[in-house]
Amino acid sequence: MQDFGENIQQSHNEKLGRHLVAAINIEPGDTLLEERPLLVAPHWECHQLKCAQCLQESYVMCRRCQVFPLCMDCGQHDDFECEFFASGAGKAICKDILVKNYGICGLLKLLLLLDNPETKGDCQGLVGTPINLSDYRDGEGMWQEHEELVVRPLMESGLVAVLPAQQLTSDTLHAHCIRIDSNSFEVTARDGDTLKGVFVCGASLPHSCVPNTVVALDEQFNMKLYAAVSLQPGDIIYNSYTNPLMGTSQRQHQLRLSRRLECSCSRCLDPTEMGTHMSSMKCRECDGGFSVCEIEPNGRLGDWRCPDCGALLTAAEVHELQAEVGTALVEARGELQVYESLLTQYGPLLHPNHFMLLDIKQNIASILRAAALMNSMEQPCKKLLARRVELCSDLLPVCRAVVPGISKLYAIGLFEYLLALVELVELQFAESDLNKKEYVAHLRTASLVAKEAMDLLRFEPENSAEGYLSDRIAMELERIESDLKKYGR
Ligand SMILES: [Zn+2]
Ligand SMILES: [Zn+2]
Ligand SMILES: [Zn+2]
Numbered sequence: 001m002q003d004f005g006e007n008i009q010q011s012h013n014e015k016l017g018r019h020l021v022a023a024i025n026i027e028p029g030d031t032l033l034e035e036r037p038l039l040v041a042p043h044w045e046c047h048q049l050k051c052a053q054c055l056q057e058s059y060v061m062c063r064r065c066q067v068f069p070l071c072m073d074c075g076q077h078d079d080f081e082c083e084f085f086a087s088g089a090g091k092a093i094c095k096d097i098l099v100k101n102y103g104i105c106g107l108l109k110l111l112l113l114l115d116n117p118e119t120k121g122d123c124q125g126l127v128g129t130p131i132n133l134s135d136y137r138d139g140e141g142m143w144q145e146h147e148e149l150v151v152r153p154l155m156e157s158g159l160v161a162v163l164p165a166q167q168l169t170s171d172t173l174h175a176h177c178i179r180i181d182s183n184s185f186e187v188t189a190r191d192g193d194t195l196k197g198v199f200v201c202g203a204s205l206p207h208s209c210v211p212n213t214v215v216a217l218d219e220q221f222n223m224k225l226y227a228a229v230s231l232q233p234g235d236i237i238y239n240s241y242t243n244p245l246m247g248t249s250q251r252q253h254q255l256r257l258s259r260r261l262e263c264s265c266s267r268c269l270d271p272t273e274m275g276t277h278m279s280s281m282k283c284r285e286c287d288g289g290f291s292v293c294e295i296e297p298n299g300r301l302g303d304w305r306c307p308d309c310g311a312l313l314t315a316a317e318v319h320e321l322q323a324e325v326g327t328a329l330v331e332a333r334g335e336l337q338v339y340e341s342l343l344t345q346y347g348p349l350l351h352p353n354h355f356m357l358l359d360i361k362q363n364i365a366s367i368l369r370a371a372a373l374m375n376s377m378e379q380p381c382k383k384l385l386a387r388r389v390e391l392c393s394d395l396l397p398v399c400r401a402v403v404p405g406i407s408k409l410y411a412i413g414l415f416e417y418l419l420a421l422v423e424l425v426e427l428q429f430a431e432s433d434l435n436k437k438e439y440v441a442h443l444r445t446a447s448l449v450a451k452e453a454m455d456l457l458r459f460e461p462e463n464s465a466e467g468y469l470s471d472r473i474a475m476e477l478e479r480i481e482s483d484l485k486k487y488g489r
């Protein structure tokens with residue numbers, strides 16, 4: 001059994017089965033769990049060969065086994081993996097097994113871990129969980145992808161015959177693919193590409209759309225799980241496997257597809273989604289009313305009703321509108337004016353915090369940011385900079401509300417707002433739209449925003465994307481403080 005340290009311990013109940021709870025009083029930021037990945041692999045659909053050791057792009061193959069890519073820096077990869085194809089049971093397998101079907105890489109690594117007596121035990125937590133294949137077969141999405149990219153190529157490769165002890169059938173291979181998917185976090189290689197890191201313990205925590213933990217992943221793919229809020233002894237440790245900026249129906253759809261999970265967390269049962277109204281519609285009958293989704297006690301989503309006037313909006317009508325906006329969003333593909341006109345068109349029908357409006361606003365803000373970075377605006381147009389500040393600030397209260405406690409989402413939101421604000425007020429000051437006193441007041445706000453963002457990122461590892469973001473914010477803060485010194489007296 002794994003040693004969990006003093007902060008957490010295992011517990012059991014009927015609904016969740018085995019799970020982890022706080023063992024003592026825990027403070028926000030306290031580490032709950034540290035874990036190395038069982039394996040790191042490219043996504044199934046990845047075609048870019050990656051070094052078997054460091055997972056960065058590589059075009060050369062290992063000279064010894066001639067099967068796995070290996071970059072110039074690494075020189076060697078896992079000995080069992082290499083040996084298996086160089087002179088072990090796999091030596092007769094065609095050398096281009098991986099090159100031809102790179103999608104099998106993750107599963108191939110797992111099969112070799114299972115074949116290695118030294119690592120077989122580490123896999124038990126993963127392969128020991130039963131998978132009900134009939135839940136997945138012929139379902140939407142991943143079954144077909146697994147079949148085409150992984151299972152069929154592996155079955156045809158001759159590998160099954162040289163791993164007789166595992167008694168592999170196409171069903172066992174499908175079950176392994178599902179286990180890899182549902183136990184992985186997205187990790188980032190040093191070259192910036194995303195990969196799947198399989199974490200037996202960390203990725204098997206029960207889900208809540210309002211998690212009480214934060215997952216941190218560093219460049220070496222180490223995972224650290226820390227508390228987002230204070231925990232009391234016995235509190236269940238939750239993680240979230242969905243995007244907090246999605247509305248309830250979207251999150252639930254995604255959780256059903258990826259994890260066969262029906263979520264009934266506090267946010268899913270709250271029609272206002274923690275006061276944000278991210279799924280609420282403008283009432284069609286009365287002025288100023290908002291229709292909220294009626295949720296049955298079992299968590300099932302019903303129709304939308306306005307609490308002010310009682311008017312009903314059927315679930316079918318709402319879903320139709322959502323589908324329409326969804327299609328328009330896909331078709332907008334990076335066109336600033338199209339996004340703006342979507343806001344004008346759908347704004348009057350939805351709550352200002354509706355997740356689809358937030359999605360459109362995020363799209364606009366990121367286009368404006370990219371434009372500012374590339375200096376592609378004719379001259380940095382103050383109107384567009386001001387628009388960016390406005391959009392970033394609209395997102396902040398929602399980011400704050402949906403992830404309580406220490407929140408990377410909110411930290412990133414603050415950073416985006418900070419960049420936009422500083423850029424705008426610097427230009428306004430330079431062009432004398434702001435006097436010294438006004439400029440200083442804005443810089444004071446910016447300084448507070450920077451400090452709050454850095455405070456939220458202080459438990460992240462230094463060598464992680466969030467660690468680098470924190471350094472970036474520190475640089476920005478230094479600049480702000482030096483201007484404050486210069487003008488602030
Ligand atoms: Zn390498
Ligand atoms: Zn090799
Ligand atoms: Zn939920």
Ligand SMILES: [Zn+2]
Binds near residue numbers: 283285290307309
């Ligand atoms: Zn109404």
